[in-house]
Amino acid sequence: MAENVRSVIARNTWKENQVLRQILGICSALAVTNLMTNSLVMGLGLMFVTALSSLTISLLRNYTPYRIRMIVMTLIIASYVILVDIFLKANLPEISKALGPYVGLIITNCIIMGRAEAFAQKNPPLLSLLDGFFAGVGYTVVLLIISFFREFLGFGTLFGYEISFVSFEPWTIMVMPPAAFFIIGVLIWISSNLFAPKGKKKP
Amino acid sequence: MKDNPYYTIAFMLVVSAVFALMLSLTNEIYLPRIEANELLEDRRAVLYVFELDTEGEAEAVLDRFEEHVEEQTIADIQLYVHLDGEEVLAYAIPISGSGVWGTMNGYVGVSPDITQLTGLIFTEHSETPGLGGRIDETDFLEQFRGIDISEEVTLAYDDRLDAITGATGTSNSVLNILNNVLDEKIRELEVALNG
Numbered sequence: 001m002a003e004n005v006r007s008v009i010a011r012n013t014w015k016e017n018q019v020l021r022q023i024l025g026i027c028s029a030l031a032v033t034n035l036m037t038n039s040l041v042m043g044l045g046l047m048f049v050t051a052l053s054s055l056t057i058s059l060l061r062n063y064t065p066y067r068i069r070m071i072v073m074t075l076i077i078a079s080y081v082i083l084v085d086i087f088l089k090a091n092l093p094e095i096s097k098a099l100g101p102y103v104g105l106i107i108t109n110c111i112i113m114g115r116a117e118a119f120a121q122k123n124p125p126l127l128s129l130l131d132g133f134f135a136g137v138g139y140t141v142v143l144l145i146i147s148f149f150r151e152f153l154g155f156g157t158l159f160g161y162e163i164s165f166v167s168f169e170p171w172t173i174m175v176m177p178p179a180a181f182f183i184i185g186v187l188i189w190i191s192s193n194l195f196a197p198k199g200k201k202k203p
Numbered sequence: 204m205k206d207n208p209y210y211t212i213a214f215m216l217v218v219s220a221v222f223a224l225m226l227s228l229t230n231e232i233y234l235p236r237i238e239a240n241e242l243l244e245d246r247r248a249v250l251y252v253f254e255l256d257t258e259g260e261a262e263a264v265l266d267r268f269e270e271h272v273e274e275q276t277i278a279d280i281q282l283y284v285h286l287d288g289e290e291v292l293a294y295a296i297p298i299s300g301s302g303v304w305g306t307m308n309g310y311v312g313v314s315p316d317i318t319q320l321t322g323l324i325f326t327e328h329s330e331t332p333g334l335g336g337r338i339d340e341t342d343f344l345e346q347f348r349g350i351d352i353s354e355e356v357t358l359a360y361d362d363r364l365d366a367i368t369g370a371t372g373t374s375n376s377v378l379n380i381l382n383n384v385l386d387e388k389i390r391e392l393e394v395a396l397n398g
Contacts, residue, residue: 031331060218065211072218079222083229090233093240100336101304101329177334 003123005130012134019142019184020191024110028102029143030180036159039147041088041095043140045103047133049080050112054120054132061121073116074107081106111135146183150174245326252295252312252322253285254348278395280388283310291315296388300380303372305329311347311384317393318353323381335373343367352389357382 003011018024025046032038056076057064064072085103088096096103106112115135120128148158154174156163173179239261246268247257255271257264272295273284283295295310307328312321323344330336337343346364358381360366366374 063214065206065214068211068215071215075218075222079226082226086226086229086233086237089240090236093244097244097339 003127005127008127008131009134012131013138013141014191015195017138017142017191017195018111018114018135019139020188021195022111022114023188024114025139026184028105028109029139029146029184030177032099032102033143033147033180034150034154034175035098036144036147036151038095038098039143040140040159041092042099042102043136043143045081045084045088046106046109046111046139047136048084049077049106050115050132050136051129052080052132053077053112054115055125055129057116057120058123058125058128069121073113077112077116078107111139142184142187145187146180149183150179154179248310248324248326249283249295251324251344252310253283253293254312254321255285278391280392282392285312293321294392296384296392298380298384300376300383302328302330302376303335304331307376307380311381313352313389313392315396317389317396318351320347320350320352323347330373331371334368335371335376337367338373338377340367352385356385358385 012018016022019026019029028042032042053073053076057073060072060076081104084106085096088099088103112132115128115132119131123131151157151159151174152163153171156166156168156170171179243261243264246264249272250257250264250268253271255267259267271285271287273286275282275284277294280296282297285292285295293312293314295312297308298311299306299308301307305328307325307330309323309325309327311323313319314321325338328336328338330338343365350358350363358364358378360374360378368374
C-alpha cells in the first residue's frame with residue numbers, strides 16, 4: 001500500500017502534522033521557540049536528520065535483522081544528530097550556543113523514531129526520504145508560527161530585526177516558556193477543528 | 204539468514220563501523236574550526252569582563268586581546284590581567300561550578316585593589332534555554348559591574364542585584380559560584396598582591 005508523493009507531503013505538513021496532530025516533539029517546540037532564528041535552525045536540523053535517517057533506515061530495511069532494528073535506528077539517528085551538532089559548532093557557533101543541549105536532544109525527538117518505525121521501515125527509500133523531510137517541514141512550520149508570535153510580541157523583533165512600524169511594550173511572558181504552551185494550545189485547537197476525523201463525537 | 208545470530212552481530216559491527224568512521228572524519232575536518240571558535244569565544248569573554256569592546260571580526264578581537272591583556276599566574280591562580288602599559292586595570296579570574304544541568308565556566312573581573320567587580324560572564328553552561336540560559340543576557344550580566352566587594356561580603360539578590368527569575372536553580376548556582384570565588388581565589392589574590 002504505497003502512498004503517492006503528494007499524499008505523503010500533505011499528510012506530513014498539515015493533515016497529520018507531527019506536532020499539532022500527533023503531539024510529538026513538543027518539548028523542543030516549547031523550548032527553542034522564543035526566537036525565530038533558533039526555531040529555523042532547529043527545524044532545518046530536524047529536517048536534515050529525519051530525511052536522511054529515514055532514507056538510510058529504508059535502504060537498510062531488507063538487511064536489518066528485525067530484533068535489533070531499534071538499536072540500528074538509534075545508531076543511525078544519533079550519527080546524523082552529531083553531524084548536525086559538529087556542523088553548527090564549526091559554522092554557526094552563536095546559534096549552537098543558543099540551542100545548547102537541544103541539538104543533542106534531537107536524538108530523542110519522537111518524530112524521527114516515529115517516522116522510522118511507522119514509515120521508513122516498510123517503504124522504499126526515496127518515498128521515505130520525502131516522508132522524513134516533510135515531517136520535518138511540518139515541525140518547522142509549527143515552530144516558526146509559534147516563534148513568530150513569541151519573538152514579535154516578546155521582543156518586538158523578527159529574525160532579530162527590529163520591527164519599527166509598530167511600537168508597544170514587549171510582553172515579557174511571551175519570552176518565557178509558558179507562552180509557548182498557550183500558543184501551541186491554540187494551534188492544536190485550530191488544527192483539531194480543521195483536520196480531526198469528522199463524525200466522531202469527541203470526549 | 205537474517206535470523207542467524209552471527210549475521211546479526213556482523214551487521215551491527217559493519218553499521219557501527221561505517222557510521223563511526225563517518226563521524227570521526229567529520230570531526231577531524233571541523234576540529235580546528237571548532238577550536239578556533241571556542242578560543243575566540245573565550246577571548247571575547249575576557250574582553251567583556253574588562254569592559255572592552257567585544258565586537259568585530261575574529262582577527263580584530265584577537266588583536267585587541269593581545270594588545271590589552273596578559274596571562275599571568277598569581278598565587279597559583281591562572282588569570283588574565285588588563286594592562287595599560289605597566290598599570291594594572293583589572294584581573295579576570297576563571298570561575299567554575301555546578302549549575303542545574305552541568306558545569307558552568309566563566310570569568311569574573313575584579314579591580315586591581317580588589318574592591319569592586321568589573322564584570323561577570325559565563326563561557327560555558329548547559330542551563331535551560333529561555334530560563335536559566337538567560338544568565339547570558341547583558342541585562343543580567345551588566346548588574347555585576349561595579350559591585351562593591353571591599354568588605355567581607357557574601358553576595359545575595361538584593362537591591363543591587365536582580366535574579367533572572369526565582370523559578371530556576373541557576374540563579375542560586377550563579378551566586379554560589381561567585382561567593383566561592385570571593386571566599387577563596389579573590390581573597391588569596393588580595394593577600395598575594397598586598398604582600
